[in-house]
Amino acid sequence: MIVRCSPEGxxxxxxxxxxxxxxxxxxxxxxxxDSPAAFYRRTYLKWIxxxxxxxxxxxxxxxxxxxxxxxxxxx
Numbered sequence: 001m002i003v004r005c006s007p008e009g010x011x012x013x014x015x016x017x018x019x020x021x022x023x024x025x026x027x028x029x030x031x032x033x034d035s036p037a038a039f040y041r042r043t044y045l046k047w048i049x050x051x052x053x054x055x056x057x058x059x060x061x062x063x064x065x066x067x068x069x070x071x072x073x074x075x
Contacts, residue, residue, distance in 0.1 A: 019048060022061045029068035040073045047075060 015023070023030040033041060044064050051057035067075060 015045075016048075018057070019045070019061055019064075022065045023068075026065045026069055029065045032068045032071050036073045043074065044068075 023033055033044075048057060048060045048064060051060050063075070
């Protein structure tokens with residue numbers, strides 16, 4: 001019997017370039033982004049993806065990075 005383990009939820013390779021770049025620029029935010037359950041990561045990503053205007057998306061990404069750096073699971 002073979003058991004395969006894999007990480008749960010969005011990972012670095014599945015993130016949009018702008019989100020990945022923001023998390024790469026903030027190692028503390030990136031470390032916290034990887035720590036909670038996948039539900040919290042998906043919630044942040046859905047919130048960002050829901051932005052219609054590019055400037056809104058950029059603002060949400062910046063806010064997400066700041067919240068994660070402060071170790072906040074939710075907005």
